[in-house]
Amino acid sequence: MFALPFFRRDLPALKGDKVTLRVPLTNDYREWSALRGESRAFLEPWEPRWTPDELDRTAWRLRISRYREDYAQGTAIAFFIFEKSSGKLAGGITLGNIRHGVAQSGHIGYWIGERYGGRGLMTEAVKLVSRFAFDTLRLHRIEAACI
DSSP: OOOOOOOGSOEEEESSEEEEEEEGGGGHHHHHHHHHHTTTHHHGSSSSSSTTTTTTTHHHHHHHHHHHHHHHHHHHHHEEEEEETTTEEEEEEEEEEEEOTTOOOEEEEEOOGGGHHHHHHHHHHHHHHHHIIIIISSOEEEEOOOO
């Protein structure tokens, strides 16, 4: 018997020693917008140009909607990274551009709040998502995406 495709299962949560990863929820808006806002100068050199409404609640709802649609289609899964010791949002990581069939591959993209950098949180998050990609989704290759 075949297992259900990952996008038909319950939403995953991944746990490590330093971080817990779970899908973003609508009520994460305040913590997300505060962390992104205070880390803007730190993040901007590595990300696409921020729109004027980047941190607005309306843009947030569209972002959450896109995350859910991508997950339902099996093309991506976004996680928020929470520091275990504080329970605070530290960043985000997405396994996207998931391709099945012959390719069996995907891309990882990520960001971390400036105050959480250099603590090994992202290293652990990348390891957790990589393990999820290879063991659960049975992908053969993942690439780090820089946009």
